[in-house]
Amino acid sequence: MDVFLTVLLILAALILLYVLWCLAEPFFLVNDKVVLKKHEINKGTISKETISKLPLVPQGSSDAPDLRLFFFSDIHTEWCPVTAARMNKAIKKAHESGGVDAVVFGGDIITYPENSEKGYKYLNEVSACCRELGIPFYGISGNHDCNLKNAPERSGFISLDTNSVILSSRKSDAKAYLTGVPDSGKIHRVWQEKLSCGNEYPVILAAHDPDAFLHLSPDSRPAYMLSGHFHGGQMKLPFRFEFNVLRTTDKFPKMGVIQGHFNINGTDVFVSRGVGCGILPFRIFSAPEATVVEICL
């Protein structure tokens, strides 16, 4: 066999492996943990923090957090090999090992509105699991959900889009607001400047698109933020091609904020890779993720 043919065969095998991995990776749900802490609000600094591994610190131990949320985002149910049953299993496991105070969905039920029933069915299964465990289930809209009518009611979660709730620490008398901002979609984009909560307690903001942070007025900057939207790039390409060429309107990816835990101007931010696949049914080096978010007030 000549050298040319050998190189060709190796290249073909590599391409085949790449395609197979693109199709396989959406099935691998990663359950991880992130610990968010309160910082001094500052200007102009972004630093990347580390994501921790499970298991959780047992309930009642001295270094347990004030609050524990289970956060998942971007199910895009048209192509979401991670079933609701698997998501529920992860919620139950987190609840049994450390206790979960709230489950929060970060938006993008579907990619196309005509498939909404499939998305509602998925979230209703999660909602039933939360009811069984006695955990409240909250959610916000994603940019793909802006044309859905009554999506929270039909999905079985309490909307935080223009709403807030107060969460109480499990180990002290500290409290926090949990609130959200609505996503208006990308065509006629409206950014919120103010939040739907008071200022007596630190704010945990759920915002589908992390770029929402850049449009908040300085007095509305939250202490903690949970987001999704970028899918971790979904299919990571060299030189961040997906963000520098394909999705040029997104601002945070150009600053390196794509997925993971960041301290942005003093706000502790977690950006999830999400669960399902948008547009194309592939993921590469960006596995689906459902995260236990521990909050120290």
Ligand SMILES: [Fe+2]
């Ligand atoms: Fe999405």
